[in-house]
Amino acid sequence: MGIQQIDVYDTTLRYTEPFRISSGASTEARNVVVKLTTDYGVVGWGESSPSKRVTGETVETVMRVLDRLSPKLIRKCPLRIEQVVDLMDQTVKANPAAKAAIDMALFDVLGKTAEKPLFMLLGGFRTEVVSDLTLGIKTPSQMARDARRAVAHGFKSLKVKLGTDPTEDVERVRMIRKAVGEQIDLRVDANQGWTVIRAIKVLNKIDKFRIHFAEQPVCADDVQGLKKVRCDSPIPIMADESVHSPEDALRLIEMEAIDLINIKLMKCGGILKGRKIAEIAEAAGIPCMIGCMSESGIGIAAAAHLAAGLRNIRYADLDSDLLLSDKLVTKGGVGLEDSARVFSRSCGLGVDQINEGHLGKPARKYS
Numbered sequence: 001m002g003i004q005q006i007d008v009y010d011t012t013l014r015y016t017e018p019f020r021i022s023s024g025a026s027t028e029a030r031n032v033v034v035k036l037t038t039d040y041g042v043v044g045w046g047e048s049s050p051s052k053r054v055t056g057e058t059v060e061t062v063m064r065v066l067d068r069l070s071p072k073l074i075r076k077c078p079l080r081i082e083q084v085v086d087l088m089d090q091t092v093k094a095n096p097a098a099k100a101a102i103d104m105a106l107f108d109v110l111g112k113t114a115e116k117p118l119f120m121l122l123g124g125f126r127t128e129v130v131s132d133l134t135l136g137i138k139t140p141s142q143m144a145r146d147a148r149r150a151v152a153h154g155f156k157s158l159k160v161k162l163g164t165d166p167t168e169d170v171e172r173v174r175m176i177r178k179a180v181g182e183q184i185d186l187r188v189d190a191n192q193g194w195t196v197i198r199a200i201k202v203l204n205k206i207d208k209f210r211i212h213f214a215e216q217p218v219c220a221d222d223v224q225g226l227k228k229v230r231c232d233s234p235i236p237i238m239a240d241e242s243v244h245s246p247e248d249a250l251r252l253i254e255m256e257a258i259d260l261i262n263i264k265l266m267k268c269g270g271i272l273k274g275r276k277i278a279e280i281a282e283a284a285g286i287p288c289m290i291g292c293m294s295e296s297g298i299g300i301a302a303a304a305h306l307a308a309g310l311r312n313i314r315y316a317d318l319d320s321d322l323l324l325s326d327k328l329v330t331k332g333g334v335g336l337e338d339s340a341r342v343f344s345r346s347c348g349l350g351v352d353q354i355n356e357g358h359l360g361k362p363a364r365k366y367s
Helices: 059-073 081-091 096-114 140-152 166-180 196-209 223-232 246-254 271-283 297-309
Strands: 003-021 024-038 043-048 128-130 133-135 157-161 185-189 211-215 237-239 260-263 288-290 313-316 329-332 334-337 340-343 351-354 364-366
Touching: 003 059, 024 059, 024 096, 043 096, 043 297, 059 081, 059 096, 059 364, 081 096, 081 271, 096 271, 096 297, 128 297, 133 140, 140 157, 140 166, 157 166, 166 185, 166 196, 196 211, 196 223, 223 237, 223 246, 246 271, 260 271, 271 288, 271 297, 288 297, 297 313, 297 329, 297 334, 297 340, 297 351
Parallel strands: 133 157, 157 185, 185 211, 211 237, 237 260, 260 288, 288 313
Antiparallel strands: 003 024, 003 364, 024 043, 128 340, 329 351, 334 340
């Protein structure tokens, strides 16, 4: 089996409402979708959701990287995933979100060729993945209202975006806890928005509201600061932007700077390296969460399959497709039952039908 053709699409997906974190607000996601066709007629789908803030990538850089990678991948065996990923790494350094799209498509082909849902081939530890729902930054009363709505829709865990004014951040958490009661799991994420001193101050103040863990409280490259926060915080500390690769995970674990890791396929380059991060963390007794950027149902399906396959991916923040008004996957993928992402019976990623009208014509074709 060989890769016969790679089609690349540039697509824009609108949010149902502006989504704000500590670094700014977004009204739409501009992503790149990859369709990989083999000479056996098997089609694999992948998606890149680049972030200039997190990985330094844009749609334009993703397109340029795919221009370099795709011609080298034609006629390569899509089932030799480690070999193909190594070839991508040898050809282009960094650019993980671009590589993630190819990686996903390869794993989709693998599942379809084996005639199994992908999570079964990745370990098959669970058959559904329970996700939280993210509350973007608004006023404390507005976030409390959104929290009540999320709980009414069946979500049992909420991820609360913070990282602006410390006093207002504390009030956000207080009002949300009051609105949802004591049984709902609350997690907070500052997206690098605090200084070390502010992080320690806020985390100690909100500890009484029963916070499960706090994600990326300080700047991604301030590992010593992250370690300081971990030492002085009563709430466990999760690294997100600080961990892009298996090597990053090992370094932060060795420095005793973190309690948990958030794996995102866009940061690490896809399923293959996401699995490696989870396994390194498991060996060190560090639980992992699977997260997302602004992926549609394609990227969310890939992340959910990885999380279902591995025991050590214990938490999930897989909700970006739920926040989008434009839907790319119209049949299959992963559904939502209460707070669980559930799989179709289809093979591979399970993406059975794409909204080709929204996807439009390929921006690139390689064969």
